[in-house]
Amino acid sequence: MSFNTFGQLFRVTTFGESHGPAIGCVVDGCPPCIPLSEADIQPFLDKRRPGQSRFTTQRQEPDAVKILSGVFIDETTGRQVTTGTPIGLLIDNVDQRSKDYSAIKDVYRPGHAGYSYDAKYGLHDYRGGGRASARETAMRVAAGAIARKVVPGLSVRAALIQLGSLTVDRSRWDWAEVENNPFFCPDARAAAAFADHLDAVRKDGSSVGAVIEVTADGVPPGLGAPVYGKLDGDIAGALMGINAVKGVEIGAGFGAATLSGEENADEMRVGNDGKPRFLSNNAGGILGGISTGQPIVTRFAVKPTSSILTPRRTVDRYGQETEVITKGRHDPCVGIRAVPIGEAMVACVLADHYLRQRGQVGETPAWPFR
Numbered sequence: 001m002s003f004n005t006f007g008q009l010f011r012v013t014t015f016g017e018s019h020g021p022a023i024g025c026v027v028d029g030c031p032p033c034i035p036l037s038e039a040d041i042q043p044f045l046d047k048r049r050p051g052q053s054r055f056t057t058q059r060q061e062p063d064a065v066k067i068l069s070g071v072f073i074d075e076t077t078g079r080q081v082t083t084g085t086p087i088g089l090l091i092d093n094v095d096q097r098s099k100d101y102s103a104i105k106d107v108y109r110p111g112h113a114g115y116s117y118d119a120k121y122g123l124h125d126y127r128g129g130g131r132a133s134a135r136e137t138a139m140r141v142a143a144g145a146i147a148r149k150v151v152p153g154l155s156v157r158a159a160l161i162q163l164g165s166l167t168v169d170r171s172r173w174d175w176a177e178v179e180n181n182p183f184f185c186p187d188a189r190a191a192a193a194f195a196d197h198l199d200a201v202r203k204d205g206s207s208v209g210a211v212i213e214v215t216a217d218g219v220p221p222g223l224g225a226p227v228y229g230k231l232d233g234d235i236a237g238a239l240m241g242i243n244a245v246k247g248v249e250i251g252a253g254f255g256a257a258t259l260s261g262e263e264n265a266d267e268m269r270v271g272n273d274g275k276p277r278f279l280s281n282n283a284g285g286i287l288g289g290i291s292t293g294q295p296i297v298t299r300f301a302v303k304p305t306s307s308i309l310t311p312r313r314t315v316d317r318y319g320q321e322t323e324v325i326t327k328g329r330h331d332p333c334v335g336i337r338a339v340p341i342g343e344a345m346v347a348c349v350l351a352d353h354y355l356r357q358r359g360q361v362g363e364t365p366a367w368p369f370r
Helices: 038-048 098-104 114-121 134-147 175-180 188-203 231-240 253-258 338-360
Strands: 011-016 022-028 065-067 071-073 080-082 087-092 155-163 210-217 245-250 268-270 276-278 296-302 312-315 321-324
Touching: 011 134, 022 134, 038 065, 038 134, 038 338, 087 134, 134 338, 155 175, 155 188, 155 338, 175 188, 210 338, 231 245, 231 296, 231 338, 245 253, 296 338
Parallel strands: none
Antiparallel strands: 011 022, 022 087, 065 087, 071 080, 155 210, 210 296, 245 296, 268 276, 312 321
C-alpha cells in the first residue's frame, strides 16, 4: 500500500507531483444531492494559491479546479449536485521550472525528504520534491471544500498565531482581520510585526516556522469513538500528515501539563436552553475521543522551509560530502499557506466522523439522557 488515501467513509485519494502535468484527487463517500460546483471550491484554493504576496513562493499557479465526475444537474432545481459517486477533481500545473533543480538533483537538501525517499524507494523525484512537495496539498484544500458541505452548520476557521518567535496578542483577536493581511493573522498589530520580521528573513535568504490555530464551530456532540477511533487522534494524524508539520496539540495541549486538576477540568452547568454548558474549553471540544459540542480547537507547528540560500553541509547519493545552496522559488515561511490546508484537513476528518456516527448510531441521543 502507498497510503495516498485517508478517511474511512469520507475518503480522499490524491495523486500527482509538483512538476508533473497536473495534480488531482478522488473524493469518495460524499452523500448525494449536495449542491457542488467549481465555484464552491475555488475560493478555498485561492486562499492557498502561491504568488499572492512577497511572503510566499512566486510560482504562478492559477490553481483552477475542474470537476471531472460525481455531479449532475438536478432537473427539479436546475442546480448541479453530487450524485453519491466518486468526485474527481483536477488542477493543471502550469508554472513548473524543473531546471531550477537540475544542479542539485543528486545532492540531499537538509530538511527535505530526498534521502528518506531514496532509502525507501531507491529513487526520488528531485523536481520540486515530487510527491513530497506541498503542491499536493492543493487537492486536500479542494476536498476540504466538499467536506464542509457534509456536516450541517459546520464552520472551520484557522489563523496564523505565531511566526518564528513572534506571537499574537489574544486580547486583540479579530477573525475579520484574518482576511485583511497576507499572514491570515487575527491581530493587525502582530501582522505588521510579522511583515517586518519576514522581510528581514527573506533578505538573509533564510526561513522561519509558524504555528496555526484551527477552530471548528457547529460540531455536533458524539463524533468520534473510544480507544482506536478517537476524534482527536484522527485530527492529530491528519494535521501531522501536512508537509513540514512537526507538532500538534488539542485544546490546552502541552499547556495542560502546567495546570492543576482544578484548572484543567472543564466544569459544567445547565445553560439557558436547558442543555449542558461548559465553563471553559481546555479539552478543545473533545473528551474521551468524542466531541462534546464545544468548539474544537487545535494548533499545529510548521518547521522553517528547508530550501534556503545559506550553504548547508550534506552528502550526495553517491556518498560524497558536499555543500548545497537551494535556489529557485520558495516560501520563506511555508506556514502561511498551511492555514487553509489545516482548515481542510480538520473539515475532512469531521465529515468522515459525521458519516461514521450517522452510519453506526443514526440520530444522536437527545438530552437529557434518560
